[in-house]
Amino acid sequence: DFENAMDEVKPAFGVESDALERHRIHGVIPHGPDFEHLTKTCKTLVDQVKNSDKTPMVTMLLEGAAGCGKTAVAASLALESDAPFIKLISAENMVGYSESSKISYMVKVFDDAYKSPFSVIILDDIERILEYVAIGPRFSNPVLQALLVLLKKQPPVGRRLMCIGTTSLVHVMESMELTAVFNVTLNVPNLNAQSVKTVLEHISAVSKEELDAATNLLDGTNGAGLPVKKLLLLVEMARQRSNEQTVPFSYLVDCMQDLSL
Amino acid sequence: DFENAMDEVKPAFGVESDALERHRIHGVIPHGPDFEHLTKTCKTLVDQVKNSDKTPMVTMLLEGAAGCGKTAVAASLALESDAPFIKLISAENMVGYSESSKISYMVKVFDDAYKSPFSVIILDDIERILEYVAIGPRFSNPVLQALLVLLKKQPPVGRRLMCIGTTSLVHVMESMELTAVFNVTLNVPNLNAQSVKTVLEHISAVSKEELDAATNLLDGTNGAGLPVKKLLLLVEMARQRSNEQTVPFSYLVDCMQDLSL
Amino acid sequence: DFENAMDEVKPAFGVESDALERHRIHGVIPHGPDFEHLTKTCKTLVDQVKNSDKTPMVTMLLEGAAGCGKTAVAASLALESDAPFIKLISAENMVGYSESSKISYMVKVFDDAYKSPFSVIILDDIERILEYVAIGPRFSNPVLQALLVLLKKQPPVGRRLMCIGTTSLVHVMESMELTAVFNVTLNVPNLNAQSVKTVLEHISAVSKEELDAATNLLDGTNGAGLPVKKLLLLVEMARQRSNEQTVPFSYLVDCMQDLSL
Amino acid sequence: DFENAMDEVKPAFGVESDALERHRIHGVIPHGPDFEHLTKTCKTLVDQVKNSDKTPMVTMLLEGAAGCGKTAVAASLALESDAPFIKLISAENMVGYSESSKISYMVKVFDDAYKSPFSVIILDDIERILEYVAIGPRFSNPVLQALLVLLKKQPPVGRRLMCIGTTSLVHVMESMELTAVFNVTLNVPNLNAQSVKTVLEHISAVSKEELDAATNLLDGTNGAGLPVKKLLLLVEMARQRSNEQTVPFSYLVDCMQDLSL
Amino acid sequence: DFENAMDEVKPAFGVESDALERHRIHGVIPHGPDFEHLTKTCKTLVDQVKNSDKTPMVTMLLEGAAGCGKTAVAASLALESDAPFIKLISAENMVGYSESSKISYMVKVFDDAYKSPFSVIILDDIERILEYVAIGPRFSNPVLQALLVLLKKQPPVGRRLMCIGTTSLVHVMESMELTAVFNVTLNVPNLNAQSVKTVLEHISAVSKEELDAATNLLDGTNGAGLPVKKLLLLVEMARQRSNEQTVPFSYLVDCMQDLSL
Amino acid sequence: DFENAMDEVKPAFGVESDALERHRIHGVIPHGPDFEHLTKTCKTLVDQVKNSDKTPMVTMLLEGAAGCGKTAVAASLALESDAPFIKLISAENMVGYSESSKISYMVKVFDDAYKSPFSVIILDDIERILEYVAIGPRFSNPVLQALLVLLKKQPPVGRRLMCIGTTSLVHVMESMELTAVFNVTLNVPNLNAQSVKTVLEHISAVSKEELDAATNLLDGTNGAGLPVKKLLLLVEMARQRSNEQTVPFSYLVDCMQDLSL
Numbered sequence A, B, C, D, E, F: 001d002f003e004n005a006m007d008e009v010k011p012a013f014g015v016e017s018d019a020l021e022r023h024r025i026h027g028v029i030p031h032g033p034d035f036e037h038l039t040k041t042c043k044t045l046v047d048q049v050k051n052s053d054k055t056p057m058v059t060m061l062l063e064g065a066a067g068c069g070k071t072a073v074a075a076s077l078a079l080e081s082d083a084p085f086i087k088l089i090s091a092e093n094m095v096g097y098s099e100s101s102k103i104s105y106m107v108k109v110f111d112d113a114y115k116s117p118f119s120v121i122i123l124d125d126i127e128r129i130l131e132y133v134a135i136g137p138r139f140s141n142p143v144l145q146a147l148l149v150l151l152k153k154q155p156p157v158g159r160r161l162m163c164i165g166t167t168s169l170v171h172v173m174e175s176m177e178l179t180a181v182f183n184v185t186l187n188v189p190n191l192n193a194q195s196v197k198t199v200l201e202h203i204s205a206v207s208k209e210e211l212d213a214a215t216n217l218l219d220g221t222n223g224a225g226l227p228v229k230k231l232l233l234l235v236e237m238a239r240q241r242s243n244e245q246t247v248p249f250s251y252l253v254d255c256m257q258d259l260s261l
């Protein structure tokens, strides 16, 4: 399977804009100060790789709850980096690969990146790339070891590389020494009451009068906040039921209960 | 084995109506308000996939006790969806397959589905597809990982996909992160006293006078209710012994005891 | 090895009467009311498959202590069912088979059975088919999974199938979900004092005067009763020592002690 | 490796007298009543197989401490059985065999035995045949499963088979269900004070005057008795040091201490 | 993959100066007495191998926290040894190798070293070479065993060999008996307050006035000191933000907080 | 790899004197009464094999702390046995061998030994031959099983065989039943204060005046004594530093501290 897979790896220079755009299909809504501080830090790091001579490689891990927006943030950073080579490494492109095929695939992506003066590689959903499951736990140690080495290996002289990983299981990454190998680990926050409002307003989901009711949507999340991805799905369901773009707020609450979210 | 198996995959467009009908051979008896609320929610979700632009894929897990009717409900939803492509993925079609054959088979089904404007895929008895056994526990991690990815991967632009999984082991699915990957998890209820009556009446199993005795059948189920599948088997046995369609209620009770159900 | 093995599978229609007879070489002695209730229930179930339209497949698990007579009962049921296709699946025919050979063999037997209007399949000593050992525990999960699927899969339209499993390890079967997949689990009882007498009398093992001493043989079995198979072996040893068909009862007791049974 | 090994299997009929004699190189010294009771029971069982029609196969497990004489007893029984086919299955002949080669080898031996009217098969040091080690524990489950089946399978009509197993690890055999599959388990006793004397006298190891000191050799064995094999090795060492057949008793004690036995 | 890899092994005699220089890209700053005592001991050991007849092989393990400078120290020792053969064995050159390829690769390096009168071999990041992960834990036992043997095996007569290993996981090395096999285990220290100052001064990172604030950088390290590698990265980031070589000290503190180091 | 390895096995008759000599490169210094008692016992055993008819094979395990001199003692015994066939089985000659290659190699050595009237086989560092690691623990069970059989198997009529094993992990050997299979287990002692003096004097390491200070070297060994191998390395280091054969005693103490031995 891998031989064919190899052909699918895009030529060394190039950006898969379409694929990346699909990962921020609902855009990236600036939903509050926490989120903005995060993006600012990220951009400084990208700039550092782009410009500094002494740090030709920086590796950054974006961690946060399922659906909080990690992949969308990573895709945005990459698209806005102006890097001539951008590549998203995702389990979606490796379904059914053997361990050695996965490793060869990743090595090839890094080798291609080394040929470009400045590259961005996204390692999306690292737990999935590693085939991690909590029962056991089990995962592919060879793939993990390859990642540990690739993330620490310096690019050739004159090449610059930004690696962005994403994960919902930061504690697992820690026990695998992956956080130790990333230069930086940054949290992508869930939505709090204020940012739920900001998002609902931004997409005109409910009438202005009902915006204040937004905090209700946070009940049942045990203070962990609401993932932006779930909120957007919920709005879509409510719109389907009410047949309107702007829906009565009670519809959102009903949907949540019906689906026991 | 898989090469032959591949040929058996029906052409991309098509519905295996016969196979699906066999999974609701005793029909789907509307046995009470809980059950009706369930089917209403399910149908709304199917409609959402069919009509909404922003949610081209919805994934739903039907969970409930052994024999409560999960497969019959899933088959009904699919048949009534009017989707041009419907496919049931079941361990029955993969006996003795290697892990990689299973994965290739499932990938092929999803690829076929992606070619149809609207598709329904049923993943029946996920624990069996994963070769799960509680001792250990053991299961096929590669197959699980493929499912985790396929259930999260968006279909191509313009394609819509409804995925319905069924399982009797919802807690196992949780520890495998499968519930996290399904958009929605819905419970298919067992029969309570009232719905046992409704079913017995519906199939004229006992005389009207004896209908009230139905609650007796719930003794020994520790309040967990009676699976509709077991009730229908029991009626069939009693009919065999009494040689009548409508049997004395005591026959049902006797059968249960004889078989120490 | 399996290629040859496949040839050994008898043609689709046919009954291995000789092989089955050898499993009840000492006959089936009706040794008491418990045993007769068991055989009556079994026969009702066989009749149900034979005659009912709505239950084309019934699966029954015979469980009981080592040597209590499970295999003999299953062989008798099969022989007396008048089914045109009867097949005994036993580890004896699969020594040294790989897991996939075992699965193919069993699939072939079921496929053959599906071709006959009415079939009986015996899965003898399921723990041995699964290569179960308590240390670990270890067993063949692929073979187990194939069994779980084959025992749940409905035969084609118009075909009827009775599956009879036997096991000494019912608790192991439970933790493997095998009992959940069998429609019915029935206990084959060991001999109590009364039934020991019945058996000894039936085979003229001791003189009528000494029959009452039979309960002595139950000492040391901790109330678990005596397996009919052990009793018959014991009688044979005593006959060998005494050189008579009818032996002094003390000979039986001596043999038991000598062999620290 | 196995292909060659197969050629080494002696023709179906035949007795490896030389090989068997080598396993009782120091003879079998009748060292006391316990030992004689054991051999009497064994011989009765051999006779039973030889003569009875109803018990064409008997299986017997000889268990006891390392060096207590299990293999010598089994070899003697076989040699004195007058069986036309005798075969010793031992790990010595299977060093480096794969699991499937071991199984094929054993199946072949049993198949050969089935061709002779009366056969004796010795399974020497079953823990070694199973590659058992207490750490883990580990062992070959496929080989164990083959043994469990072969030891339970009846020979063809008209053939008789005596199987004798030996083991130092009877508790391990129990947890593997091997003791349940052997018809009889018999203990081969270590030497107590009286039997140490008998042996020393029998081989003229010490002068008559010093015979009473024999109990001293049992110190340090924690009441578990002395294995006959170790005693014979010890005498041999003392003879080497003293350069006489009959040695001063103190030499035996010295040797034991030097070697911290 | 290994066949090609073999070609990449440099000819028997030769020093990969460039590769080694890249591992001390920021030089080796003499940051305090602990560090100097370490380098003195190391050099004595190198001299011993070079000159002594009776100790043709010495093996040394450099252990210390991640980023404390182990690899740079090992590379410097090697470069300054004047050995005609120097080789760095690193997981970077073995990504995706099978266990046996790794072993062959290492055996080849040692064999090449044996051909030179005096050689230095660096085993960098031994935990990575062994594919160690704390979960389980898992690692390649065959590779470990090869290391245990190669590190104990004496070179041929007349050849001298210095082996330098590096690791961040000295306790793991101990439980693998690797520390027992190295002649010497030496700690590479993290920076304390005084040595942080020395480094900052050495690279003119902050103004002389602000040097005393350096101890602040040790907050949050729980007294474990600061790895020199992290300090250099931090300075580089601050320089990027401030656009100056010499940065305000508060910038360093800010960077640390932003990145929650 | 093994095919080539097979060629390396020396012809059946022959002694690898050079290889053996290299294992006692610093000679065997008679350092005290414990050591002499050990060598006397060993030699008696060698003589026994050489001369006795009834014990054609004796197996002896030398156990003791790392570096206490086990291999040197075994090599000396072999060289002084005057056996026409001597072979050292060591992990050094099997790096990277598969399990089956190791077993074939060992079988070949034993087969060669069986062709000589009198042979000595050394199994050096058994834990390494078994690829033992305490984590898990893991080791090669097939290799262990081969050893267990080879060490128990009697040589052909007229052949004599002495097997000497060495190990630092006697408790591991016990749990693997290896000590049970060796006829004798003997401890090779570490140096106590008196024997440290004897060794230092023997090699003129320190002046006569300073000999009494030797006990200081035992501090930090927790009463476990000092391995002769470490003492000789230490002397060599001190000689290197002082540039004299006879060194000031304080140099030895310094070296120990520097290296935190």
Ligand SMILES: Nc1ncnc2c1ncn2[C@@H]1O[C@H](COP(=O)(O)OP(=O)(O)OP(=O)(O)O)[C@@H](O)[C@H]1O
Pocket (backbone or CB within 6 Å): A023, A024, A025, A026, A027, A028, A029, A030, A031, A035, A065, A066, A067, A068, A069, A070, A071, A072, A073, A125, A166, A168, A228, A229, A232
């Ligand atoms: N501020 C925002 N940050 C991130 N995503 C946003 C934001 N605003 C809107 N979105 C939209 O929300 C969705 C976030 O989903 P995304 O897949 O990135 O989450 P995720 O954390 O990667 O989820 P998962 O844990 O399932 O991988 C995207 O569709 C994105 O377009």
Ligand SMILES: Nc1ncnc2c1ncn2[C@@H]1O[C@H](COP(=O)(O)OP(=O)(O)OP(=O)(O)O)[C@@H](O)[C@H]1O
Pocket (backbone or CB within 6 Å): B023, B024, B025, B026, B027, B028, B029, B030, B031, B035, B065, B066, B067, B068, B069, B070, B071, B072, B073, B125, B166, B168, B228, B229, B232
């Ligand atoms: N309301 C109902 N819901 C579901 N099934 C019904 C209903 N009424 C009747 N049935 C019949 O009951 C049976 C339900 O069996 P089904 O195999 O669907 O259960 P299941 O939960 O999938 O069982 P399992 O846990 O064994 O997979 C079917 O034969 C179906 O025709």
Ligand SMILES: Nc1ncnc2c1ncn2[C@@H]1O[C@H](COP(=O)(O)OP(=O)(O)OP(=O)(O)O)[C@@H](O)[C@H]1O
Pocket (backbone or CB within 6 Å): C023, C024, C025, C026, C027, C028, C029, C030, C031, C035, C065, C066, C067, C068, C069, C070, C071, C072, C073, C125, C166, C168, C228, C229, C232
């Ligand atoms: N009533 C009876 N029920 C069963 N077996 C009987 C009965 N009467 C006599 N027998 C004889 O007893 C023996 C029972 O042995 P069988 O192998 O069937 O027992 P089992 O429970 O299958 O043993 P195992 O647990 O070893 O598989 C047979 O030889 C059978 O002919």
Ligand SMILES: Nc1ncnc2c1ncn2[C@@H]1O[C@H](COP(=O)(O)OP(=O)(O)OP(=O)(O)O)[C@@H](O)[C@H]1O
Pocket (backbone or CB within 6 Å): D023, D024, D025, D026, D027, D028, D029, D030, D031, D035, D065, D066, D067, D068, D069, D070, D071, D072, D073, D125, D166, D168, D228, D229, D232
């Ligand atoms: N009464 C006796 N019973 C058994 N062996 C005896 C007896 N008298 C002398 N011997 C001799 O003692 C030795 C017993 O060794 P044997 O190998 O049979 O013991 P074992 O129990 O099989 O040992 P292991 O546990 O190592 O397999 C043989 O050499 C045998 O000739």
Ligand SMILES: Nc1ncnc2c1ncn2[C@@H]1O[C@H](COP(=O)(O)OP(=O)(O)OP(=O)(O)O)[C@@H](O)[C@H]1O
Pocket (backbone or CB within 6 Å): E023, E024, E025, E026, E027, E028, E029, E030, E031, E035, E065, E066, E067, E068, E069, E070, E071, E072, E073, E125, E166, E168, E228, E229, E232
């Ligand atoms: N005194 C010093 N000792 C070591 N490294 C120094 C020193 N001074 C400056 N450096 C620089 O610091 C960096 C140390 O990084 P190095 O990779 O050697 O650390 P490491 O301990 O091997 O890290 P890791 O644990 O990640 O393998 C190098 O860039 C080196 O040039």
Ligand SMILES: Nc1ncnc2c1ncn2[C@@H]1O[C@H](COP(=O)(O)OP(=O)(O)OP(=O)(O)O)[C@@H](O)[C@H]1O
Pocket (backbone or CB within 6 Å): F023, F024, F025, F026, F027, F028, F029, F030, F031, F035, F065, F066, F067, F068, F069, F070, F071, F072, F073, F125, F166, F168, F228, F229, F232
């Ligand atoms: N009395 C002695 N006994 C053993 N070795 C001695 C003695 N005197 C000097 N030596 C020397 O000491 C060294 C002992 O090392 P040797 O490798 O035999 O130890 P070891 O116990 O096998 O070590 P390891 O546990 O590492 O295998 C040899 O170089 C040997 O020449």
Ligand SMILES: [Mg+2]
Pocket (backbone or CB within 6 Å): A070, A071, A072, A124, A125, A166
């Ligand atoms: Mg994501």
Ligand SMILES: [Mg+2]
Pocket (backbone or CB within 6 Å): B070, B071, B072, B124, B125, B166
């Ligand atoms: Mg179902």
Ligand SMILES: [Mg+2]
Pocket (backbone or CB within 6 Å): C070, C071, C072, C124, C125, C166
């Ligand atoms: Mg049976």
Ligand SMILES: [Mg+2]
Pocket (backbone or CB within 6 Å): D070, D071, D072, D124, D125, D166
């Ligand atoms: Mg024996």
Ligand SMILES: [Mg+2]
Pocket (backbone or CB within 6 Å): E070, E071, E072, E124, E125, E166
């Ligand atoms: Mg390093």
Ligand SMILES: [Mg+2]
Pocket (backbone or CB within 6 Å): F070, F071, F072, F124, F125, F166
């Ligand atoms: Mg040694």
